[in-house]
Amino acid sequence: MFLTRLALKNLTRHRNRTLLTSFLIAFAVFFYTLMDSLIAGMVEMSYETIIDYETGHLQLATGAYWDKEEELPLENLLELDERLLSVLGNLEGKPAFLPELSFSARLNTGFSDLPVIGKGVDSAQLLKVFKLEGQFVEGEIFTPGEYRAVIGKRLADLLKLQTGEYITLLVKDKNNTFNTIDLEIAGLVHTVNPNVNNYHVYLPLDLVQQALDVGNQVSKVVLRLADRSLAADLAGRLQNSLNKDHPNITVIPWNQMEALAFEDVSHLENQLILMITLLIAAIAIINTVILSALERMGEIGMMKAMGLQTREVVYTFVLESTGIGILGGLAGLLFGAAAVWALVSYGMDWGAMMGGVDMTSFGIPVVGRTYGVWNPGAFLFVFLFAVLVSSLSSILPSYWAASKDPVKAIDHH
Numbered sequence: 001m002f003l004t005r006l007a008l009k010n011l012t013r014h015r016n017r018t019l020l021t022s023f024l025i026a027f028a029v030f031f032y033t034l035m036d037s038l039i040a041g042m043v044e045m046s047y048e049t050i051i052d053y054e055t056g057h058l059q060l061a062t063g064a065y066w067d068k069e070e071e072l073p074l075e076n077l078l079e080l081d082e083r084l085l086s087v088l089g090n091l092e093g094k095p096a097f098l099p100e101l102s103f104s105a106r107l108n109t110g111f112s113d114l115p116v117i118g119k120g121v122d123s124a125q126l127l128k129v130f131k132l133e134g135q136f137v138e139g140e141i142f143t144p145g146e147y148r149a150v151i152g153k154r155l156a157d158l159l160k161l162q163t164g165e166y167i168t169l170l171v172k173d174k175n176n177t178f179n180t181i182d183l184e185i186a187g188l189v190h191t192v193n194p195n196v197n198n199y200h201v202y203l204p205l206d207l208v209q210q211a212l213d214v215g216n217q218v219s220k221v222v223l224r225l226a227d228r229s230l231a232a233d234l235a236g237r238l239q240n241s242l243n244k245d246h247p248n249i250t251v252i253p254w255n256q257m258e259a260l261a262f263e264d265v266s267h268l269e270n271q272l273i274l275m276i277t278l279l280i281a282a283i284a285i286i287n288t289v290i291l292s293a294l295e296r297m298g299e300i301g302m303m304k305a306m307g308l309q310t311r312e313v314v315y316t317f318v319l320e321s322t323g324i325g326i327l328g329g330l331a332g333l334l335f336g337a338a339a340v341w342a343l344v345s346y347g348m349d350w351g352a353m354m355g356g357v358d359m360t361s362f363g364i365p366v367v368g369r370t371y372g373v374w375n376p377g378a379f380l381f382v383f384l385f386a387v388l389v390s391s392l393s394s395i396l397p398s399y400w401a402a403s404k405d406p407v408k409a410i411d412h413h
Contacts (some may be wrong), residue, residue, distance in 0.1 A: 022328035025386050029332025030339065032382045037340040037372035038348070045192075045370055047254075052131045053193035055257050056098070056222035058238070059233045063180050063250045065219065072104050072117065077217035083245050088221065091238065095225045096128035099218040105169040105181075107360055109150075109159050118169060118202050120208025120218075125185070129224040132196075139163035139187030145202050148186035152197035154179070154383040156188050163188060169201065173213040181211050212332060222393060228254060310403055317398035318391055325390025329383040336379065343372030 051057060061069070064076035078084075081100055088097050101120035106113045123258075127133045132141075142148035149167070161167065162185070169181040183203060190197060209215065213242045226229060233252035238250045303313050347369030 003269070005342040012203060017408040018324055018327070021324050021390075025325055025328025026332035026335065029320070029329050029382050029386050030336040032345070033333070033336030033379055034339045034372075036378040036382075037343055038370070038376055040375055041343070041370055045371055049191075050194050051228065051254055052195045053191055054130075055254050056129055057095075057225040057254045058223040058235055059220050059252045059257065060238075060242075061220040061252075062248045062250055064248070066250055066252070072102050072219070074103065074172075074212055074214060077101075077214055077219060078221065078249065080216050080218055081220075083222075084242075084249075086242055087238070088223075091223075091234070093221050093230075094232075097127060098122065098125040098129040098222045098223075099205060100220055100222055101205055101212070101214065101217070102219045103171060103212060105171045105201070107159070108168045108170055109156075109161065109165075110168075112159060113170070114159065115199075116151075116157070116169075117195075117199050118171070118208065119200055119202045120205040120212075121202055122205050123202075126202060129222050132191070135189040135191045136187050137190045139181065139185065142186040142202075142204060144206055146186070146204060147181075147183050147207065148181040149201050149203040150187045150189060151185060152199070153188045154194075154197040155199065155201075156185070158198075161185060169203075171211060173211065175213060177213075179211050181207065183375050221333050243247055249396060253406060260306040310399065314398045319395050321394035322387060322391045328390070329386040333379055333383055340372055340374065344374060347371040350404065 061078055062076045065078070067074065068076075078099075098121060103120070105116055105118045107116045123143060127141065136150075137153050139150075141150060151161070151167075159167075165184060165185050167183055169183065171179050171181060173179050181203070182376045205218070209217070225234065230253070235253040242249050242251065259279045300313055300317075304314070308316075340398065348371075349369050
């Protein structure tokens with residue numbers, strides 16, 4: 001008990017040193033919790049951006065189509081027969097579903113052209129499955145049978161196009177024969193998804209099926225659920241329902257799609273950045289604690305001269321460092337919680353920070369505000385890490401000093 005009281009007393013006796021080291025630990029904890037919340041928020045935003053504008057929560061396609069999905073093939077397509085539509089229409093919760101026929105094309109204006117991704121869709125279902133309805137900056141959505149299209153505002157700006165003007169899509173049908181589709185631009189959209197803004201051209205499904213000579217076939221069917229957490233369970237039940245009459249169809253939930261797998265890799269990279277940040281903070285904490293112990297060589301010598309054993313001296317210093325780690329960790333958690341609360345509640349306005357620059361032009365989905373997320377596990381982890389680093393970093397210097405001859409230790413001071 002005497003050694004414990006001595007260690008605790010040293011926390012107030014060496015007030016400046018305690019405050020300095022605690023501040024460093026607090027800053028490391030604060031910075032980690034803030035960055036963890038911000039990065040997790042950006043990852044969450046990336047997931048929602050892809051789900052809301054590209055993948056939906058579930059997709060149905062033939063297994064052979066999935067193998068070559070990136071090439072946007074016009075073979076191994078999905079037949080929209082009555083049995084399939086009946087199964088989809090009777091799903092629990094009545095989720096919205098969108099038959100989609102994707103194809104490669106070149107968009108030509110008569111003066112220039114660009115490669116684009118065509119999306120043959122039903123306009124009403126498009127607005128139910130993907131969040132495009134509130135993203136029109138000009139014009140409106142087309143209706144079935146019209147020779148009209150919706151493109152991204154950035155794509156229109158690159159080609160100097162406006163609503164009401166005409167474009168031509170140069171395509172190859174399923175027989176590898178060239179064909180063209182002439183379209184009027186019905187509307188322009190601007191979203192947080194750079195692919196939609198830069199490459200996607202939406203046009204009526206019946207028109208695309210005719211131009212590509214694929215009959216009643218589509219590339220895939222995209223489903224939107226009330227909650228993405230329901231995707232895995234529904235995917236399993238839907239797959240079982242389809243196995244009898246449509247054994248060639250595969251149901252893929254959102255978290256198993258390639259676009260989201262790429263985001264998972266990005267998330268791992270972000271976690272690596274956080275760990276490097278934490279490592280740098282740990283080195284700074286270790287350095288401060290070691291210097292503190294070395295500066296107190298004379299005090300250690302006096303303690304040895306009074307009869308304290310080496311292990312007792314080490315215990316005293318380790319306990320003191322642990323106390324500093326706890327104080328700094330708690331302060332860091334307090335400030336970190338306040339910062340994360342502000343980030344979750346009010347977000348970070350990237351547009352204002354970047355002077356109004358449209359970051360989606362660079363492939364960064366940060367239109368408007370980015371919000372943080374609460375991660376209690378990160379708070380607990382960084383607190384225990386800070387305390388552990390503070391404790392362990394004091395063992396070696398205090399043991400080295402305590403093992404010295406008391407007279408030499410006092411003389412060193």
